[in-house]
Amino acid sequence: MDLFQYKNGRLFAEGVDVARIAEAVGTPVYIYSKATMLDHLKKNQTAFAALDTVICYSVKACGNIHILRLLAQAGSGFDIVSGGELFRARQAGADMNKIVYAGVGKTDKEIVEALEAGIAYFNIESEAELENLIALAKQTGKKTKAALRVNPDVAYQTHKHITTGVKETKFGVDIERAQRVFAQYGRNGAVDLCAVHVHLGSGGKTIDPYVNGVRKILPLIDSLRDKGHRIEALDLGGGYGADYETDTVPSAADYASGIVPLLKDKWLKLILEPGKSIVANAGIMLTRTLYKKQGGSKTFVIVDAGMNDLIRPCLYEAFHFIWPAAVAEGFIPKKRTQDYPADGLETVDVVGPICEGTDYFAKGRPLPPVERGDLIAIFTAGAYGYTMAGTYNARPLAAEVLVDGDTFSVIRRRQTYDDLVAHEK
Numbered sequence: 001m002d003l004f005q006y007k008n009g010r011l012f013a014e015g016v017d018v019a020r021i022a023e024a025v026g027t028p029v030y031i032y033s034k035a036t037m038l039d040h041l042k043k044n045q046t047a048f049a050a051l052d053t054v055i056c057y058s059v060k061a062c063g064n065i066h067i068l069r070l071l072a073q074a075g076s077g078f079d080i081v082s083g084g085e086l087f088r089a090r091q092a093g094a095d096m097n098k099i100v101y102a103g104v105g106k107t108d109k110e111i112v113e114a115l116e117a118g119i120a121y122f123n124i125e126s127e128a129e130l131e132n133l134i135a136l137a138k139q140t141g142k143k144t145k146a147a148l149r150v151n152p153d154v155a156y157q158t159h160k161h162i163t164t165g166v167k168e169t170k171f172g173v174d175i176e177r178a179q180r181v182f183a184q185y186g187r188n189g190a191v192d193l194c195a196v197h198v199h200l201g202s203g204g205k206t207i208d209p210y211v212n213g214v215r216k217i218l219p220l221i222d223s224l225r226d227k228g229h230r231i232e233a234l235d236l237g238g239g240y241g242a243d244y245e246t247d248t249v250p251s252a253a254d255y256a257s258g259i260v261p262l263l264k265d266k267w268l269k270l271i272l273e274p275g276k277s278i279v280a281n282a283g284i285m286l287t288r289t290l291y292k293k294q295g296g297s298k299t300f301v302i303v304d305a306g307m308n309d310l311i312r313p314c315l316y317e318a319f320h321f322i323w324p325a326a327v328a329e330g331f332i333p334k335k336r337t338q339d340y341p342a343d344g345l346e347t348v349d350v351v352g353p354i355c356e357g358t359d360y361f362a363k364g365r366p367l368p369p370v371e372r373g374d375l376i377a378i379f380t381a382g383a384y385g386y387t388m389a390g391t392y393n394a395r396p397l398a399a400e401v402l403v404d405g406d407t408f409s410v411i412r413r414r415q416t417y418d419d420l421v422a423h424e425k
């Protein structure tokens with residue numbers, strides 16, 4: 001479900017015509033729908049309500065503090081991966097008892113900040129990291145809890161850059177090694193190693209990797225408990241599918257239908273760390289057509305957003321549905337899909353203004369005819385859009401806008417040229 005829909009041929013974010021936002025704020029601009037993200041959070045909370053579940057939204061997907069505040073107020077905790085994200089979560093008034101902290105390279109400074117903040121769990125990726133956490137917890141006199149990240153080594157179909165749950169990655173330890181880590185560090189007096197963390201990667205299209213992952217992890221938990229370790233929580237990570245194309249991924253209820261029965265009566269608190277399944281299609285990036293250009297047999301639509309604003313197509317060969325914000329009645333898209341039927345459409349490459357061959361949003365894509373000045377929406381851009389944006393080519397960061405019903409507010413103003421050089425003075 002998302003609330004970016006066409007009314008009389010014009011694209012609306014909830015009750016706001018997106019052209020109004022472009023006029024007021026300029027382009028490129030990220031536009032988020034409050035009701036959409038809250039709906040996604042609610043669906044996760046409801047789907048897993050039969051278990052003692054905490055949803056810890058993954059800050060790195062979209063970390064604007066206004067968005068974090070909304071989610072925190074709706075009961076969400078947060079999955080963080082840096083001291084900066086901890087800071088963001090605190091700015092948003094997050095409950096520190098619902099914060100889990102992952103990442104293979106936590107610095108001492110970051111660890112001490114999180115110890116002092118009193119977060120719920122450190123997700124531990126290696127023996128060396130755990131040793132360091134124990135030492136710092138003793139030094140500061142702040143006890144904490146930790147989850148060991150374990151790779152269940154389940155098959156997972158996704159892009160090579162975003163698979164993480166297999167044996168040969170830099171993340172976590174395999175199941176046999178997990179036994180040894182608990183044996184060696186399970187009783188240290190400073191860090192209560194009482195949970196298991198699994199994160200399989202991002203972009204899965206079926207529930208199977210999660211179901212198989214839980215099936216592989218439960219015997220480990222049983223065995224650890226037999227040896228006297230108190231295991232109170234299973235953190236199942238994120239990576240739940242988001243609808244980049246209409247109806248192509250499982251819903252929260254689908255995931256729950258596979259996972260909840262396996263965890264019933266196991267006396268485990270369940271932690272989920274969804275990122276993109278909460279925010280991806282709660283956001284679009286709106287950009288304006290600058291030029292249309294013929295190159296050989298190809299037509300290029302050159303827009304005012306670049307790979308610095310949205311890097312996913314260039315980085316992951318990611319698909320984003322792209323469509324003009326105003327279209328004739330016959331061109332209202334019925335579905336967001338890669339193989340949109342091409343009747344009356346023009347096949348184009350949608351590219352940005354940056355001098356790099358990778359600066360594109362779509363290649364060979366059917367699009368209703370557009371002209372200079374037309375607004376174009378890049379859909380499902382809420383996750384890993386703004387958070388991965390940069391200022392390459394000295395391009396100021398875009399604005400972020402949050403829509404709530406019939407009103408919208410700028411939740412991050414567009415950078416100015418002065419902002420670009422402020423730290424150089």
Ligand SMILES: *Cc1c(COP(=O)(O)O)cnc(C)c1O
Pocket residue numbers: 058060061079102199201202203237238239240273274275276277383
């Ligand atoms: C990135 C990440 C997530 C969120 O992934 P999504 O694909 O956005 O759901 C959750 N947990 C960890 C540990 C991560 O690194």
